[in-house]
Amino acid sequence: MTFDGRVSVVVATRDRRDELLRTVYHLLTLPERPHVVVVDNASSDGTPEALSRLFPEVEVVALSENLAAAGRTVGVRLCSTPYVAFADDDSWWEPGSLRRAADLLDAHPRTGLLAGRVLLGPAGREDPVCRLMAGSPLPGDPDLPGPAVLGFVACAAVVRREAYLEAGGFERRLFWGEEELLAADMAAAGWGLCYVPELVARHHPSPLRDARANRRRAVRNALLTGWLRRPVPVALGRSLRVLRSSLRDPDARAGLAAALAGLPWALRGRRPLPPPVEAGFRLLEAGG
Numbered sequence: 001m002t003f004d005g006r007v008s009v010v011v012a013t014r015d016r017r018d019e020l021l022r023t024v025y026h027l028l029t030l031p032e033r034p035h036v037v038v039v040d041n042a043s044s045d046g047t048p049e050a051l052s053r054l055f056p057e058v059e060v061v062a063l064s065e066n067l068a069a070a071g072r073t074v075g076v077r078l079c080s081t082p083y084v085a086f087a088d089d090d091s092w093w094e095p096g097s098l099r100r101a102a103d104l105l106d107a108h109p110r111t112g113l114l115a116g117r118v119l120l121g122p123a124g125r126e127d128p129v130c131r132l133m134a135g136s137p138l139p140g141d142p143d144l145p146g147p148a149v150l151g152f153v154a155c156a157a158v159v160r161r162e163a164y165l166e167a168g169g170f171e172r173r174l175f176w177g178e179e180e181l182l183a184a185d186m187a188a189a190g191w192g193l194c195y196v197p198e199l200v201a202r203h204h205p206s207p208l209r210d211a212r213a214n215r216r217r218a219v220r221n222a223l224l225t226g227w228l229r230r231p232v233p234v235a236l237g238r239s240l241r242v243l244r245s246s247l248r249d250p251d252a253r254a255g256l257a258a259a260l261a262g263l264p265w266a267l268r269g270r271r272p273l274p275p276p277v278e279a280g281f282r283l284l285e286a287g288g
Helices: 017-028 047-054 067-077 095-106 126-132 162-166 179-188 210-230 230-248 250-268 275-287
Strands: 005-011 037-042 057-060 083-087 091-093 109-122 157-160 194-203
Touching: 005 017, 005 095, 017 037, 017 047, 037 047, 037 067, 047 057, 057 067, 067 083, 067 162, 083 091, 083 095, 083 162, 091 095, 091 162, 095 109, 095 157, 095 194, 109 162, 109 179, 126 194, 126 210, 126 250, 126 275, 157 162, 179 194, 179 210, 210 230, 210 250, 230 250
Parallel strands: 005 037, 005 083, 037 057, 109 194
Antiparallel strands: 083 157, 091 194, 109 157
């Protein structure tokens, strides 16, 4: 194995001890030998203790409350490497991907985030979102090592630490399903985001995932992100579409109710995107 000290891996977890232990094993056997930081979001299943016993080389942060995705920021702040890869407690990186990501970030200093390819389950089926990123209609940028994007899958992302922290990291109030806001804020700060399919993450979605809760949260976060960063007509249009869906969809109804509860916060934090970034989002939405 050849140590590569440019990339750390941060994993945020909660109550998935056995799956996390599998993930950490895969990460520690990578040829790059990355420093691994696990941020435990107040698990009740003995996760921190099991990690410390079985993998003493892993840096474990045991939080007293559940910060969800924002727990990743706690981990990023502890990293001393210039680049940080994320993994979920049910995902890991393919050998060589982290080294290649570091090489690309070294060579492209305006790139703030690399979005990798996601292969699902034992069969390695490509996540459909990868095709969307590969076919991004955004204008080509010679400063980026791949197609420009304004979205990504968190468990297959490698960030420039400086860029991630400058943008504020993952928003705590959005909990999970938070990628759109971070992508928007990184782009608004002048950082490039792009898709690089040769960077590969394996994702074996946990059976403990609650699909309905995730859908409700996705509705809520899309609405709040709209009011935080998008023009009023766009945010209003999103809200009206969800309102119509809520008449027949209980998950949309629950997401709408949650978004209404968070709307005062979103309006206080409202910061519309710069025109070029907003134009990029409109181009993506027109193609969708």
